[in-house]
Amino acid sequence: MKETDFTTTVLVDQSPKEVFDAINNVRGWWQGEINGNTHQLNEEFTYRMGDLHLSKQKVVEIIPDKKVVWLITESNINFVAHKEEWLNTKIVFDISTAGEKTKLTFTHHGLTPAIECYNGCSGAWGQLIEKSLFSLITTGKGVDIF
Secondary structure: OOOOOEEEEEEEOOOHHHHHHHHHOHHHOOOOEEEEOOOOOOOEEEEEEOOOEEEEEEEEEEEOOOEEEEEEEEEEEOOOOOOOOOOOOEEEEEEEEEOOEEEEEEEEEOOOOOOOOHHHHHHHHHHHHHHHHHHHHHHOOOOOOO
16 A cells, blocks of 8 residues: 655635735744745754754755755654654645635645654644644734644
């Protein structure tokens, strides 16, 4: 059986540029402590959620209004046995149009049902993308989901 990476999609009325800008406003939708530059190629930033999660992301691809890709270069997830489960995984935001709407497809490559944090992490990503990032895109303000 093929393992499937976690993915979710949202449709919005806003332009691809507005979606792109919201994605890159990471502090506006991803709750926790974020340090570093989140929107320039080859820059790195850290994300910390208390004692539960610490990761470092490197911006490895950025195509204005179309795509953002982060490579996880450090991972410490404290609620699973293998704390580095996210190491060398990629987080991808693909932006496209679907008729009159803008489509955002989020995929965490490497976050599959085979790893221990899948249920908790995929649930958190679903809430972050479908609720907080969606709200930031559509209203200008993210929502606290934790």
